[in-house]
Amino acid sequence: MNTAGRLDVAVVGAGRVGPVLGAALRAAGHRVTGVAARTRRDAERVEALLPDVPWIEPAQAFAADLVLLAVPDDTLGPLVADLAPHVRAGQLVVHTCGLHGLGVLDPAAQRGALPLALHPAMTFTGTSLDLQRLLGAAVAVTSSPVLAPVADALVREWGSTPVVVADADRPLYHAALAHGSNHLVTLVAQALDAARAAVGEDAGRVLRPLLQAALDNALRDGDEALTGPVARGDAGTVATHLRVLAAQDPATAATYAQLAGVAADRAQAAGRLTDTAAKAVRGALTAGEP
Incomplete structure (x- = not known):
């Protein structure tokens, strides 16, 4: 171990996060003693972030004080089970998956490892740009009470803000992030396709301020931020949208119809949309089904 509380750290996983x-x-x-991965496909990118750090075998990572497991959610469990025999009592074993809490680290904990689950709530490019984006980013922390100060210190050393997430709540937390971010990308991509068909390469410039304002308003006000034809009960406009979208891309029309139905339900429940207007919107959506 390094002096003055500094740790020897080994990274398992050479993707965008680790x-x-x-x-x-x-x-x-801290001193990064090695990077372990099944392949060195991303060697150029890894070496740009961690110059002079050697490539090691995964089992060799457990010579470090802190082993950082940065692998996909579905890979983590089998990896921990495979590497557990190499665990040393008292070393920190940290995973960065959003879905899992501490249970996935049980094989390591049973051999004396100190388990932590730390998931940065952000997307990664795998470049130095992410180091700036880490500053102030929220990190979901799941730990035992005794290790909470250690988790807090590590997150703050990233420049990030710890947010405690109970072990049982990790799947719901992760689903919320995936639903909001991944599906937002799909939604925006569909909107871009439709807008390009109408206005050409100016589509991004047209959509950007509207989408940014909608996101900011939704994060601040929730359902109260809803605007547009569904919120107004303009069933005729909804029907026209479905017709032109179906002609341009049936998949986009299907997404529009499903989300418009959910928006109508939520607007009605919040008192934003009268029962009569909500019924009209749903009628337009049903009429527009293929």
């Missing part, structure tokens, strides 16, 4: 977090810990004064 090397960035390793670089953040290195910048905080």
